[in-house]
Amino acid sequence: GAVVSQHPSRVICKSGTSVKIECRSLDFQATTMFWYRQFPKKSLMLMATSNEGSKATYEQGVEKDKFLINHASLTLSTLTVTSAHPEDSSFYICSARIPTGSPYNEQFFGPGTRLTVL
Amino acid sequence: GESVGLHLPTLSVQEGDNSIINCAYSNSASDYFIWYKQESGKGPQFIIDIRSNMDKRQGQRVTVLLNKTVKHLSLQIAATQPGDSAVYFCAESLQGSARQLTFGSGTQLTVLP
Secondary structure, three states: OOOEEEEOOEEEEOOOOOEEEEEEEOOOOOOEEEEEEEOOOOOEEEEEEEEOOOOOEEOOOOOOOOEEEEEEEOOEEEEEEOOOOHHHOEEEEEEEEOOOOOOOOOEEEOOOEEEEEO | OOOEEOOOOEEEEEOOOOEEEEEEEOOOOOOEEEEEEEOOOOOOEEEEEEEOOOOEEEOOOEEEEEEOOOOEEEEEEOOOOHHHOEEEEEEEEOOOOOOOEEEOOOEEEEEEO
16 A cells, blocks of 8 residues: 555656656545655755645745646646756655544655656 | 754665664654665655654664654664665654655665675
Protein backbone atom coordinates (compact mmCIF):
# COMPACT_ATOMS: atom_id res chain seq x y z
CA GLY A 1 0.00 0.00 0.00
CA ALA A 2 0.83 3.70 0.06
CA VAL A 3 2.08 3.92 -3.51
CA VAL A 4 2.57 7.29 -5.15
CA SER A 5 3.28 7.56 -8.86
CA GLN A 6 4.52 10.40 -11.01
CA HIS A 7 4.28 10.96 -14.72
CA PRO A 8 6.36 11.52 -16.71
CA SER A 9 9.54 10.19 -15.14
CA ARG A 10 11.66 12.25 -17.51
CA VAL A 11 10.83 15.17 -19.74
CA ILE A 12 12.92 17.34 -22.01
CA CYS A 13 11.40 20.53 -23.32
CA LYS A 14 12.38 23.70 -25.11
CA SER A 15 12.74 26.96 -23.30
CA GLY A 16 9.46 28.87 -23.18
CA THR A 17 7.19 25.87 -23.22
CA SER A 18 5.07 24.57 -20.34
CA VAL A 19 5.35 21.15 -18.77
CA LYS A 20 2.78 19.33 -16.66
CA ILE A 21 3.79 16.74 -14.07
CA GLU A 22 1.21 14.45 -12.54
CA CYS A 23 1.27 12.96 -9.06
CA ARG A 24 -1.14 10.17 -8.20
CA SER A 25 -1.85 8.26 -5.03
CA LEU A 26 -2.64 4.77 -6.31
CA ASP A 27 -4.15 2.99 -3.36
CA PHE A 28 -5.31 5.70 -1.02
CA GLN A 29 -6.95 9.09 -1.07
CA ALA A 30 -4.69 12.01 -0.26
CA THR A 31 -6.23 15.26 0.87
CA THR A 32 -2.78 16.77 1.06
CA MET A 33 0.08 16.41 -1.38
CA PHE A 34 3.42 18.15 -1.38
CA TRP A 35 5.72 19.22 -4.19
CA TYR A 36 9.48 19.30 -3.74
CA ARG A 37 12.39 20.31 -5.87
CA GLN A 38 15.82 18.74 -5.61
CA PHE A 39 19.07 19.86 -7.18
CA PRO A 40 21.94 17.40 -7.73
CA LYS A 41 23.52 16.24 -4.47
CA LYS A 42 21.23 18.50 -2.51
CA SER A 43 18.34 17.99 -0.18
CA LEU A 44 14.65 18.26 -0.94
CA MET A 45 13.20 21.74 -0.86
CA LEU A 46 9.49 22.09 -0.29
CA MET A 47 7.86 24.17 -3.00
CA ALA A 48 4.20 24.02 -2.07
CA THR A 49 1.49 22.19 -0.20
CA SER A 50 -1.43 21.08 -2.33
CA ASN A 51 -4.81 20.62 -0.72
CA GLU A 52 -7.68 18.94 -2.52
CA GLY A 53 -10.33 21.41 -3.53
CA SER A 54 -8.46 24.52 -2.47
CA LYS A 55 -5.55 26.69 -3.52
CA ALA A 56 -2.05 25.50 -2.95
CA THR A 57 0.13 27.08 -0.30
CA TYR A 58 3.48 28.12 -1.71
CA GLU A 59 6.73 28.41 0.19
CA GLN A 60 8.52 31.72 0.32
CA GLY A 61 10.39 32.42 -2.88
CA VAL A 62 8.37 30.04 -5.05
CA GLU A 63 6.50 31.82 -7.84
CA LYS A 64 2.92 30.61 -7.85
CA ASP A 65 2.33 31.90 -11.37
CA LYS A 66 5.26 29.94 -12.65
CA PHE A 67 4.58 26.71 -10.79
CA LEU A 68 0.88 26.10 -11.12
CA ILE A 69 -0.54 23.46 -8.83
CA ASN A 70 -3.94 21.85 -9.20
CA HIS A 71 -5.31 19.25 -6.79
CA ALA A 72 -8.58 18.44 -8.46
CA SER A 73 -9.24 15.08 -6.88
CA LEU A 74 -8.24 13.05 -3.86
CA THR A 75 -5.82 11.01 -5.94
CA LEU A 76 -4.30 13.52 -8.34
CA SER A 77 -2.24 16.67 -8.05
CA THR A 78 -0.53 18.33 -10.99
CA LEU A 79 2.41 20.73 -11.18
CA THR A 80 2.72 22.81 -14.32
CA VAL A 81 5.98 24.59 -14.94
CA THR A 82 5.01 27.50 -17.16
CA SER A 83 7.33 29.19 -19.62
CA ALA A 84 10.14 26.90 -18.57
CA HIS A 85 13.74 28.11 -18.62
CA PRO A 86 16.99 26.18 -18.25
CA GLU A 87 17.23 27.19 -14.59
CA ASP A 88 13.99 25.29 -13.98
CA SER A 89 15.79 22.07 -14.84
CA SER A 90 15.65 19.95 -11.73
CA PHE A 91 14.28 16.81 -10.12
CA TYR A 92 10.68 17.36 -9.02
CA ILE A 93 9.24 15.04 -6.41
CA CYS A 94 5.75 14.83 -5.01
CA SER A 95 4.55 13.22 -1.84
CA ALA A 96 1.18 12.38 -0.40
CA ARG A 97 0.10 12.36 3.17
CA ILE A 98 -1.89 9.38 4.32
CA PRO A 99 -5.05 10.59 6.02
CA THR A 100 -4.96 8.07 8.84
CA GLY A 101 -6.26 10.52 11.33
CA SER A 102 -2.88 10.56 12.98
CA PRO A 103 -1.55 13.95 13.98
CA TYR A 104 1.81 12.85 12.64
CA ASN A 105 3.08 13.31 9.15
CA GLU A 106 3.29 10.03 7.31
CA GLN A 107 4.25 11.06 3.80
CA PHE A 108 5.08 8.73 0.97
CA PHE A 109 6.99 9.92 -2.03
CA GLY A 110 6.68 9.49 -5.74
CA PRO A 111 9.63 8.37 -7.88
CA GLY A 112 10.34 11.88 -9.11
CA THR A 113 10.35 13.62 -12.49
CA ARG A 114 13.57 14.77 -14.12
CA LEU A 115 12.93 17.98 -16.04
CA THR A 116 15.50 19.23 -18.51
CA VAL A 117 14.87 22.54 -20.23
CA LEU A 118 16.97 23.18 -23.30
CA GLY B 1 16.62 29.91 11.10
CA GLU B 2 15.59 26.45 12.17
CA SER B 3 17.37 23.68 10.33
CA VAL B 4 17.98 20.00 10.31
CA GLY B 5 21.53 19.03 9.58
CA LEU B 6 23.72 15.99 9.34
CA HIS B 7 27.14 15.65 10.89
CA LEU B 8 28.78 13.76 8.03
CA PRO B 9 28.12 14.20 4.33
CA THR B 10 29.63 10.82 3.41
CA LEU B 11 30.05 7.50 5.14
CA SER B 12 31.81 4.40 3.87
CA VAL B 13 31.41 1.05 5.63
CA GLN B 14 32.45 -2.49 4.93
CA GLU B 15 29.77 -4.91 3.92
CA GLY B 16 28.50 -6.71 6.99
CA ASP B 17 29.46 -3.95 9.41
CA ASN B 18 26.96 -1.76 11.20
CA SER B 19 26.34 1.80 9.97
CA ILE B 20 25.43 4.79 12.06
CA ILE B 21 24.13 7.94 10.40
CA ASN B 22 23.67 11.00 12.56
CA CYS B 23 21.40 14.01 12.38
CA ALA B 24 21.18 17.17 14.46
CA TYR B 25 18.01 19.18 14.57
CA SER B 26 17.56 22.64 15.98
CA ASN B 27 13.81 22.99 16.45
CA SER B 28 13.12 21.66 19.91
CA ALA B 29 9.38 21.81 19.20
CA SER B 30 9.56 19.19 16.45
CA ASP B 31 7.60 16.14 17.48
CA TYR B 32 8.03 13.68 14.67
CA PHE B 33 11.07 12.46 12.80
CA ILE B 34 11.51 10.28 9.76
CA TRP B 35 14.46 8.68 8.03
CA TYR B 36 14.34 8.34 4.27
CA LYS B 37 16.58 6.48 1.85
CA GLN B 38 17.06 7.87 -1.63
CA GLU B 39 18.75 5.96 -4.40
CA SER B 40 20.08 7.79 -7.41
CA GLY B 41 17.34 9.08 -9.68
CA LYS B 42 14.54 7.91 -7.42
CA GLY B 43 12.23 9.42 -4.85
CA PRO B 44 12.83 9.09 -1.11
CA GLN B 45 11.81 5.81 0.43
CA PHE B 46 10.44 5.71 3.96
CA ILE B 47 12.66 3.72 6.31
CA ILE B 48 11.51 4.35 9.83
CA ASP B 49 9.94 7.06 11.95
CA ILE B 50 9.87 8.02 15.57
CA ARG B 51 7.66 10.26 17.64
CA SER B 52 9.02 12.61 20.24
CA ASN B 53 7.52 10.62 23.10
CA MET B 54 9.91 7.78 22.27
CA ASP B 55 13.69 7.51 22.38
CA LYS B 56 14.19 4.34 20.41
CA ARG B 57 12.40 2.43 17.73
CA GLN B 58 13.46 -0.69 15.89
CA GLY B 59 12.61 -1.99 12.48
CA GLN B 60 14.02 -4.66 10.27
CA ARG B 61 17.82 -4.20 10.50
CA VAL B 62 17.32 -0.53 11.38
CA THR B 63 17.06 1.32 14.65
CA VAL B 64 16.36 4.99 15.18
CA LEU B 65 17.48 6.71 18.34
CA LEU B 66 16.20 10.08 19.46
CA ASN B 67 17.93 12.19 22.08
CA LYS B 68 15.77 15.21 22.72
CA THR B 69 18.16 16.62 25.32
CA VAL B 70 20.83 17.29 22.72
CA LYS B 71 18.45 17.33 19.75
CA HIS B 72 20.12 14.43 18.04
CA LEU B 73 18.76 11.67 15.86
CA SER B 74 20.58 8.63 14.56
CA LEU B 75 19.89 5.77 12.20
CA GLN B 76 21.63 2.48 12.81
CA ILE B 77 21.74 -0.11 10.06
CA ALA B 78 22.79 -3.58 11.10
CA ALA B 79 24.84 -5.85 8.84
CA THR B 80 25.06 -3.26 6.07
CA GLN B 81 24.54 -4.66 2.60
CA PRO B 82 25.48 -3.31 -0.85
CA GLY B 83 21.82 -2.49 -1.44
CA ASP B 84 21.97 -0.06 1.46
CA SER B 85 24.20 2.27 -0.54
CA ALA B 86 22.19 5.46 -1.00
CA VAL B 87 21.70 8.93 0.38
CA TYR B 88 19.95 9.02 3.73
CA PHE B 89 17.92 12.00 4.85
CA CYS B 90 16.44 12.76 8.20
CA ALA B 91 13.32 14.91 8.26
CA GLU B 92 11.47 16.63 11.06
CA SER B 93 7.90 17.67 11.40
CA LEU B 94 6.15 20.05 13.69
CA GLN B 95 2.59 19.78 14.88
CA GLY B 96 0.57 22.70 13.61
CA SER B 97 2.81 23.29 10.63
CA ALA B 98 0.44 21.67 8.15
CA ARG B 99 2.64 18.69 8.79
CA GLN B 100 5.34 19.86 6.44
CA LEU B 101 8.66 18.09 6.52
CA THR B 102 12.00 19.83 6.84
CA PHE B 103 14.79 17.74 5.38
CA GLY B 104 18.39 17.56 6.43
CA SER B 105 21.22 17.83 3.93
CA GLY B 106 21.71 14.09 3.52
CA THR B 107 24.47 11.54 4.05
CA GLN B 108 25.84 9.43 1.21
CA LEU B 109 26.34 5.89 2.48
CA THR B 110 28.70 3.72 0.45
CA VAL B 111 29.02 0.04 1.24
CA LEU B 112 32.40 -1.39 0.36
CA PRO B 113 32.77 -5.03 -0.72
